Amino acid sequence: MNIPFHRPDLPSDFNEIATESIQNGWLTTGKQVELFEHELATFLDVKHVVVVNSCTAALHLGLASQKFAPGSKFLVPNYTFVSTVECGEYIGMIPRLVDSAPDGFNIDLNQVEDMLKRETDIKAILPVHYGGIPVDMNAIFSLADQYNLFVLEDAAHALETVSNAGKVGNTNHGAAFSFYANKNLTTLGEGGAFATNNEVLAQSIKNLSLHGITKDGWKRFDSGAKWEYDIIDLGYKYNMPDMSASFGRWQLKQVNHWQTLRHAIVKQYVNGLKNLDGIRIPSYVPGDGNAWHLFVIQFKNTNWRLSRNEFIDELIKKGIGVSVHYKPIHMLDYYHKKLGYKSDDFPRSKDLFESVISLPLYPSLTQDELEYIISTIHELFEQYSV
Ligand SMILES: Cc1ncc(COP(=O)(O)O)c(C=O)c1O
Incomplete structure (x- = not known):
């Protein structure tokens, strides 16, 4: 795929x-x-x-x-x-x-x-x-x-x-x-x-x-x-x-119809990934006002024999496009030099940056694609869990 x-x-x-x-x-x-x-x-x-x-x-x-x-x-x-x-x-x-x-x-x-x-x-x-x-x-x-x-x-x-x-x-x-x-x-x-x-x-x-x-x-x-x-x-x-x-x-x-589809995809991600120890997933709370632009999972380093970046490489090898939102501002070269921050100055952002992975989330994502993403993450965990 x-x-x-x-x-x-x-x-x-x-x-x-x-x-x-x-x-x-x-x-x-x-x-x-x-x-x-x-x-x-x-x-x-x-x-x-x-x-x-x-x-x-x-x-x-x-x-x-x-x-x-x-x-x-x-x-x-x-x-x-x-x-x-x-x-x-x-x-x-x-x-x-x-x-x-x-x-x-x-x-x-x-x-x-x-x-x-x-x-x-x-x-x-x-x-x-x-x-x-x-x-x-x-x-x-x-x-x-x-x-x-x-x-x-x-x-x-x-x-x-x-x-x-x-x-x-x-x-x-x-x-x-x-x-x-x-x-x-x-x-x-x-x-x-x-x-x-x-x-x-x-x-x-x-x-x-x-x-x-x-x-x-x-x-x-x-x-x-x-x-x-x-x-x-x-x-x-x-x-x-x-x-x-x-x-x-x-x-x-x-957009309203697409929003319904986004919610349906999020619910399936949450159900499909909730029992996996190696990642933290967002909770789906109906009516909480989330526009679900992104579905961001967090990689728990201690549960894997590979790093977050290697995990991303594996997903890409399996044909799944993912992203990282965001590299925090204080770690970007221009701001690091200009504002003089050290990478540990914002511990929560640093921790997020090192653990997050944004999965595909859009109305035209098909059922087959969604199931493939979920099962691939499970397979990778079976292969690389500690
Ligand atoms: C949080 C946030 N703010 C602002 C922007 C900038 O949006 P634009 O590309 O429309 O200028 C982006 C773009 O991705 C964003 O993610």
Whole structure:
């Protein structure tokens, strides 16, 4: 078998996404983007959505919109993808890394509170809903009120996540979503969105996403529209093309169904792997708000005669595509040199990094493929257990 780590869902006929505006030659930001933004806002139960060309862009715009002075700090989990950290550095802010909670993947709120008590100049916090697992947002919002923080959720994995504060995205602060190729929804490989209930913030994100311009191309060149525009801020070029939005609209119609399929796959993984001593598996708790972007198992070193990396090599040899989410920020060369951390400074992230393996999880994973993955892991354990 050859099972990729991710397999995207494509329309059987690309005419399904070649809408009237596209057939008429409108490829960049236009009507499809407007429609996609409305549909996403309905899906997320939020007042405003601005779509852009990546989650990284949405995160950058979220912080840029706040006009924080260079040198101000933001709290960010160490166990994340680099985007969550670099977005603040783009505007001269200083990242303050926080380890994962002792029993989980998401940011440790006790450490967050300690840092807020000890340090000055912390202006924002960027919680990440790792793999779709909801962060305790009630606690984050309460700390934000107390310490006057801007909360920018990295919701790259969290399109369908529901936290204890409600649907992720339905926030008076901001949330950034990713529509990268392997995410629960993709807009032709690249894309992102910023969601907020705050109208002034949404308008500012919209302006900044396209040069700080008062009118986008669609508004200037659509029939009957005027060419005139002005630039009212230093902006960026982060807009989403209509072709991508059209693809995203096609995917969005299926996201609820796909979510049901993801749950079914997760339940089978959990049942199929629960009696295996060599790995720790996530628990499946119906209604816990997890979007199940990732299914991450943890390799228990002491139970095997091979290392986690050798185990990954064995899976790959058997045709199973897997991944590791993530190499923690403090162990990446640039940050290691820049921030001077030692590998043991974030013990929980280090432990996660050395043990995790993300298994294939996507709607088109077949029953045969799923059973093959589960039985292969069992066979490897029989072969290599201590
Ligand atoms: C946690 C997290 N944040 C941000 C991003 C960046 O998303 P994008 O590629 O859409 O910029 C990713 C991408 O994989 C991610 O995993």
